Amino acid sequence: ETGVTQSPTHLIKTRGQQVTLRCSSQSGHNTVSWYQQALGQGPQFIFQYYREEENGRGNFPPRFSGLQFPNYSSELNVNALELDDSALYLCASSFRENTGELFFGEGSRLTVL
């Protein structure tokens, strides 16, 4: 059984650029959530996808968008990057929608210059 994998692990972008982060869910999990973790802070919920549809969203602007694919892999896209977008982006999969039992990947560390 493979765990949650994320790519890339680190990346550097400049303000105004766009970025795509990828996630492969744990086998058997049909729900994926994305969280943003700033340095020294707890993760903040961005959104959740269940069966390829967004079914929950946190307090993030529309330039944060996502996709979930039929194989339950997922993407997080961020447009018009801002300096404050610098953070660790965590993908978490779960076997159902409404659960606190999340399985996190190791994250993608984004630096915006």
Place this chain on the structure above:
Amino acid sequence: QKEVEQDPGPLSVPEGAIVSLNCTYSNSAFQYFMWYRQYSRKGPELLMYTYSSGNKEDGRFTAQVDKSSKYISLFIRDSQPSDSATYLCAILSGSARQLTFGSGTQLTVLP
């Protein structure tokens, strides 16, 4: 006021000590309470999960929930250097699909 407040630490204890980590929350709708552990440069991993007031034990770890005071705690007995990590409390309401995390407490257990 944040929905979940966590003692920020950092906390440094000698090996073998009993560690107490604490969070308070403001929303009575919160029903499920989790503790996650996050090692440096890793994603969080679930340690314990409870939904009722009272204590829940798992080996050296005890999670305690007091819904009347909106207070949750994690106790670590016989702490080990391998317990050195950031501990995050996380709470889920019954209808929500998102976890609300505390800011984390960084724990160092000195050998």
